[in-house]
Amino acid sequence: MLYSLYGFWQSSCTWRVRVVLNLKNIRYNYVPINLLEGVQKQDDYKNLNNLEQVPTLIGKTFRLTQSMAIIQYLESAHPIPSLTPTDYLLKAKMFEICEIINSGIQPLQNLSMLKKIKELGGNPKDFAQEVIRKGFISVEDLVSQHHGKYCIGNEITIADAFLIPQINNALRYGVDMISFPQVMSVLEELNKVPEIIKASPDSKTDAIK
Numbered sequence: 001m002l003y004s005l006y007g008f009w010q011s012s013c014t015w016r017v018r019v020v021l022n023l024k025n026i027r028y029n030y031v032p033i034n035l036l037e038g039v040q041k042q043d044d045y046k047n048l049n050n051l052e053q054v055p056t057l058i059g060k061t062f063r064l065t066q067s068m069a070i071i072q073y074l075e076s077a078h079p080i081p082s083l084t085p086t087d088y089l090l091k092a093k094m095f096e097i098c099e100i101i102n103s104g105i106q107p108l109q110n111l112s113m114l115k116k117i118k119e120l121g122g123n124p125k126d127f128a129q130e131v132i133r134k135g136f137i138s139v140e141d142l143v144s145q146h147h148g149k150y151c152i153g154n155e156i157t158i159a160d161a162f163l164i165p166q167i168n169n170a171l172r173y174g175v176d177m178i179s180f181p182q183v184m185s186v187l188e189e190l191n192k193v194p195e196i197i198k199a200s201p202d203s204k205t206d207a208i209k
Ligand SMILES: N[C@@H](CCC(=O)N[C@@H](CS)C(=O)NCC(=O)O)C(=O)O
Pocket: 011, 012, 013, 014, 035, 040, 052, 053, 054, 055, 065, 066, 067, 068, 102, 107, 110, 111, 112, 113
């Protein structure tokens, strides 16, 4: 195998990478890191990722953290099929959606952030719902501009790999997604794609059934 992917079945950032690996038909070795048992904080794993987060991708000569960097590497090293629009503006629009999720939603509803909110006396679920809803208002607006099956028109792009796991997080935290019909219609289309179904958390070896 070319790569080992260290991840956790429920981790949305790992899920993004799994979607891209599957769409590019790249086989990989999967190494589960149980976030709920704190394995990400153990020395062996911290030597790979000192932010104590998943995912980490190991190749023959390198180690990469950060799902966006990992996905960019895979997109360059395995360019077919391409998951990036050739049109410059659409490419920027794709990254706009990715970044809303990558830096505007996910870090604010991450496990360690929600633990901290609880420690400070706040309500983690309310907080998570608020940041997810706010982010999806923006994503819904962007997806609506493209009138396609997927986030950006009728080709699957990296934005779709970011979208699917974030919708799952939204549903886990009890966000009512009825207000985001375009986003949910993209999900319906994506759920018809076998490579995407195969990337779902339930099909991972470390999934708690
Ligand atoms: N920006 C990073 C974020 C990684 C991240 O937040 N990972 C989460 C799982 S999705 C994690 O490992 N959380 C562990 C913790 O909070 O203790 C990326 O995109 O890879």
